[in-house]
Amino acid sequence: METHCLKRPTRRQFLSSVAFTILAGSAAPVMARSISGSLPWEARSADPPVQVKPGGWLFFTPEEAQTMEAVADRLVPADELSLGGKDAGCVLYLDRQLVGSYGTSSRLYTKGPFMPGLATQGYQAPDTPAQRYRSGIAALNAFTRETKGGKRFAELAPADQDAVLTDLEAGKITLPNKVDAKSFFNLMLANVMEGFFADPIYGGNKDMASWKMLGFPGARYDYRDHVSKHNQPYPLPPVSIAGSMEWMTR
Amino acid sequence: MTTILPRKDVVIVGLGWTGAILAHELTEDGLDVVAIERGPWRDTATDFNIGYAQDELRYGIRRDLFLQPAVEAMTMRNNTSQTALPMRDYGSFLPGNGVGGAGVHWNGHTWRFWDSDFQIADHLRDRYGAARIQELQLQNWGVTGAEMEKSFDRFEYLAGISGKAGNINGQIQEGGNPFEDPRSRDYPLPPLQMTYAPTLFAEVTKSLNLHPFPTPAANLSKDYINPLGIAMGQCTMCGFCERFGCANYSKSSAQTTILPVLMKKKNFEVRTESEVLHVDLDVSKKHARGVTYVNTSGEEFFQPADMVLLCAYGLHNVRLMMLSGIGQIYDPNTGEGTVGRNYCYQTNAGAQVFFDDKNFNPFVAAGALGQTVDDFNGDAFDHGPLDFVGGAGINCIPSNGRPIQTRPTPPGTPRWGSDWKKATVKSYKSTLGFSSQGSSYPTRGNYLDLDPTYTDRFGRPLLRFTFDFPDNDIRMSNWVSDRMEDIAKAFGGRQYTNTRRKKGWDSVPYQSTHNTGGAIMGTDPKTSAVNKYLQSWDVANVFVIGASAFAHNAGKNPTGTVGALAFHAADAIRQQYLRNPGQPLVSA
Numbered sequence: 001m002e003t004h005c006l007k008r009p010t011r012r013q014f015l016s017s018v019a020f021t022i023l024a025g026s027a028a029p030v031m032a033r034s035i036s037g038s039l040p041w042e043a044r045s046a047d048p049p050v051q052v053k054p055g056g057w058l059f060f061t062p063e064e065a066q067t068m069e070a071v072a073d074r075l076v077p078a079d080e081l082s083l084g085g086k087d088a089g090c091v092l093y094l095d096r097q098l099v100g101s102y103g104t105s106s107r108l109y110t111k112g113p114f115m116p117g118l119a120t121q122g123y124q125a126p127d128t129p130a131q132r133y134r135s136g137i138a139a140l141n142a143f144t145r146e147t148k149g150g151k152r153f154a155e156l157a158p159a160d161q162d163a164v165l166t167d168l169e170a171g172k173i174t175l176p177n178k179v180d181a182k183s184f185f186n187l188m189l190a191n192v193m194e195g196f197f198a199d200p201i202y203g204g205n206k207d208m209a210s211w212k213m214l215g216f217p218g219a220r221y222d223y224r225d226h227v228s229k230h231n232q233p234y235p236l237p238p239v240s241i242a243g244s245m246e247w248m249t250r
Numbered sequence: 251m252t253t254i255l256p257r258k259d260v261v262i263v264g265l266g267w268t269g270a271i272l273a274h275e276l277t278e279d280g281l282d283v284v285a286i287e288r289g290p291w292r293d294t295a296t297d298f299n300i301g302y303a304q305d306e307l308r309y310g311i312r313r314d315l316f317l318q319p320a321v322e323a324m325t326m327r328n329n330t331s332q333t334a335l336p337m338r339d340y341g342s343f344l345p346g347n348g349v350g351g352a353g354v355h356w357n358g359h360t361w362r363f364w365d366s367d368f369q370i371a372d373h374l375r376d377r378y379g380a381a382r383i384q385e386l387q388l389q390n391w392g393v394t395g396a397e398m399e400k401s402f403d404r405f406e407y408l409a410g411i412s413g414k415a416g417n418i419n420g421q422i423q424e425g426g427n428p429f430e431d432p433r434s435r436d437y438p439l440p441p442l443q444m445t446y447a448p449t450l451f452a453e454v455t456k457s458l459n460l461h462p463f464p465t466p467a468a469n470l471s472k473d474y475i476n477p478l479g480i481a482m483g484q485c486t487m488c489g490f491c492e493r494f495g496c497a498n499y500s501k502s503s504a505q506t507t508i509l510p511v512l513m514k515k516k517n518f519e520v521r522t523e524s525e526v527l528h529v530d531l532d533v534s535k536k537h538a539r540g541v542t543y544v545n546t547s548g549e550e551f552f553q554p555a556d557m558v559l560l561c562a563y564g565l566h567n568v569r570l571m572m573l574s575g576i577g578q579i580y581d582p583n584t585g586e587g588t589v590g591r592n593y594c595y596q597t598n599a600g601a602q603v604f605f606d607d608k609n610f611n612p613f614v615a616a617g618a619l620g621q622t623v624d625d626f627n628g629d630a631f632d633h634g635p636l637d638f639v640g641g642a643g644i645n646c647i648p649s650n651g652r653p654i655q656t657r658p659t660p661p662g663t664p665r666w667g668s669d670w671k672k673a674t675v676k677s678y679k680s681t682l683g684f685s686s687q688g689s690s691y692p693t694r695g696n697y698l699d700l701d702p703t704y705t706d707r708f709g710r711p712l713l714r715f716t717f718d719f720p721d722n723d724i725r726m727s728n729w730v731s732d733r734m735e736d737i738a739k740a741f742g743g744r745q746y747t748n749t750r751r752k753k754g755w756d757s758v759p760y761q762s763t764h765n766t767g768g769a770i771m772g773t774d775p776k777t778s779a780v781n782k783y784l785q786s787w788d789v790a791n792v793f794v795i796g797a798s799a800f801a802h803n804a805g806k807n808p809t810g811t812v813g814a815l816a817f818h819a820a821d822a823i824r825q826q827y828l829r830n831p832g833q834p835l836v837s838a
Contacts, residue, residue, distance in 0.1 A: 031545075031546065031547065032521060032522060032523040032524045032545030032546050033291070033521070033522055033523065034519055034520070034521050035291060035513065035519065035520050035521075035522070036513075036516070036518060036519035036520070037513075037514065037515075037516060038513060038514055039293065039509065039510060039513045040291065040293075040513075041293070041295065041296070042296075045296050046297070046299045046301075047296075047297070048299065048301065048302050049302055049305060049308060074666070074667065075666040076666070076671070077667060077668050077671070079668050079671065081671050081672065081675055082671070101312075102312065105338075106320065107312075107318040107319065107320050107339075108318075108320060108338050108339050109319035109320060109323035109336050109337070109338045110320070110338065111336075111705070113703065115333070115335060117335045118327075118328075118332065118335075119756065119758075120326075120328060120754055120755060120756040120757055120758070121326060121327070121335045121337070121757060122337055122338060122339065122341060122758045123338055124335055162667065165666070169665070189665060189666060193654065194307060194311060194654055197306075197653040197654045197657075198307035198311075198654060199305055199306070199307060202307055210653065211653065213671075214653055214674070214675060214678045214679075215678065215679055216613055216651055216652075216653050216678070217613055219302075219304040219305070220304070220488065220613075221300060221303075221304065221486060221488045221497070221498070222486035222487075222488065223486065223487045223488065223489075223611075223613070223614040224486055224487060226611065226614055227443045227444075227445055227487055227614055228443060230445070230446035230449060231446055231609050231610075232609065232611075233611075234611050234613075234614070241301070241302045241304070241305060
């Protein structure tokens with residue numbers, strides 16, 4: 001299962017128009033090309049996102065998924081404003097991200113030497129997000145097993161989970177295997193929020209729950225009718241790239 | 251093995267704003283022009299598809315349209331006592347990639363720098379004395395505001411800028427920016443219709459006797475046909491501008507203003523997915539023979555040409571000069587060398603006002619839809635009693651309500667849990683933000699060079715930043731933040747924040763993709779890399795066009811001045827250089 005972020009075959013492989021000539025003979029996945037004499041255009045050459053389909057974990061083990069669902073449900077708890085992070089699909093979102101280019105850092109600069117840096121220099125460790133989740137979740141569960149009566153994180157009561165997360169965030173916990181507690185917490189927080197607020201096509205934000213909660217109309221494209229209506233609520237419900245619930249049930 | 255290709259009159263490196271302008275201008279003279287572009291071909295109908303352009307995760311967070319660090323990263327440190335390390339992901343600034351360059355995914359603020367910028371060293375020395383600017387490496391650009399006016403005008407009409415003139419031929423215009431230099435005519439389009447937040451900002455700042463005016467915008471307030479005959483559509487205020495391509499032909503870019511005409515010309519060709527490795531010089535090192543590039547199949551080509559125009563992002567222009575041996579690399583210890591000199595950035599700060607009774611509908615937005623106050627920008631005010639030079643524009647330009655990134659909450663709000671959620675929902679629509687965009691002035695110790703350790707995928711050294719905010723700029727920003735505090739209080743909201751700029755440039759949080767300098771223009775080949783026409787002092791058939799030429803950065807977005815410099819250079823090439831090719835336009 002690939003998301004759009006993976007290196008993918010694109011329309012750029014398919015050179016059909018007479019306006020293109022391939023520079024020398026080559027067989028690489030993305031070809032250089034020469035364009036002259038007209039604006040190139042090809043049918044069906046757009047590159048739409050691939051919708052995440054639920055069902056099975058592609059990255060997480062069942063235990064890891066359970067841990068992350070518990071984390072997501074504390075970061076984004078179910079309450080009168082919205083459903084919780086687990087039911088919103090934040091972990092499904094994360095699972096699919098971690099098997100794509102995000103998980104493997106394939107877009108980032110990953111050449112050594114790796115040296116500890118200053119805060120202003122950003123993340124400098126060699127571990128990819130996929131590796132950080134693998135080791136981070138294991139470390140988190142090892143920590144709770146040792147300090148919370150043999151229980152995994154997901155088995156703790158919500159209040160105890162909150163206490164552990166609060167200490168992770170503050171860097172008050174030392175996790176085993178040199179996992180940096182604060183940095184791992186920030187990674188989980190950023191990714192869960194992405195899943196909660198991104199377009200539902202990526203697996204989270206189920207039924208546009210977060211957008212309804214905020215009043216964000218989503219992938220709409222024309223607000224000209226509302227520009228001058230200062231201080232007045234926007235009347236229409238959100239739409240996703242995949243459409244809206246209303247359209248589907250009509 | 252390198253394949254040698256047939257000669258061209260002109261080879262252009264990079265097909266963004268400047269490359270497209272230069273290609274259009276030079277092909278009008280019948281020259282045979284090829285542009286070599288590292289990234290892919292991109293056009294509106296296919297790549298900025300209206301069915302899925304509004305995708306914050308893909309374009310805003312994963313940055314699908316941007317340069318990826320795997321392709322080219324850069325290293326950074328705050329000063330020479332530190333070891334530079336690679337920015338493994340871009341954060342503080344986000345360079346573009348592909349046809350259209352960063353002009354595809356900009357917000358569209360389109361400013362003119364002032365005469366007091368172009369002649370900044372003379373201007374400030376005359377007004378405040380030499381001692382005031384001795385900690386800075388301020389230099390004149392070699393041009394005047396009057397000289398640049400025609401080029402600004404051409405760029406604004408090419409791009410269909412929406413705005414309100416403040417000064418037409420010396421006559422101050424009600425509702426425009428009274429501090430701007432005289433312009434020959436009004437903007438091609440009227441200002442955008444204002445949303446609620448900037449409307450309120452204008453009321454409040456007026457009540458403080460300031461002079462708010464509509465921010466000049468490359469988001470079109472009306473349908474427009476530009477001087478090349480290319481039609482653009484009215485902006486629909488979708489709130490997906492910066493980091494996104496415009497699906498609506500409403501944001502000015504090479505795609506919407508030049509390429510439909512340029513691509514039809516028989517004497518123009520673009521080669522995409524092809525990265526220029528260096529400019530090839532002859533043995534004298536004073537003449538360029540062409541460029542060597544490699545395509546995505548790893549095949550190497552030599553493209554001979556009579557002229558080489560570096561039109562990549564400013565930072566890439568600087569690195570290409572260094573990798574090619576064009577000019578001498580700047581040394582901060584001796585002050586010698588010019589390539590890498592006077593790197594500047596932007597000195598920004600922000601304020602937020604939280605209300606209980608307002609709904610700003612933050613998602614109804616365009617990248618440059620807002621109001622600006624220039625009373626404290628540049629040298630618009632008397633710095634006599636102050637301890638700094640420079641200034642900042644104060645902008646209320648709420649560009650989006652995209653919820654992964656735009657979720658203001660009051661200070662003290664937790665970052666997760668039920669209380670976080672309540673505060674987020676309460677603040678999402680009812681918070682007004684405004685910010686200062688401050689000038690960035692050069693110092694001897696802020697510069698670019700080549701990293702001694704880290705290399706790109708071809709083994710070439712990465713560009714290295716040595717940069718921190720100069721003390722002058724921190725004092726400036728703090729003083730402007732005091733003015734912002736007055737404005738924030740005057741809104742009468744429930745509470746406000748006023749976040750100040752501090753020393754220690756941090757490469758992680760996004761700040762601004764306004765990286766300037768490194769191949770600056772000027773009057774003296776000892777202190778500038780290119781002359782007033784952006785021609786290399788060292789290699790006369792090379793022109794280096796972009797914000798790399800800025801001798802300092804003003805409290806303004808650079809693109810308007812970049813576009814004007816492109817026309818300025820194109821005119822010099824067409825009217826002067828081509829009569830006597832290979833010769834310097836200014837004698838050293």
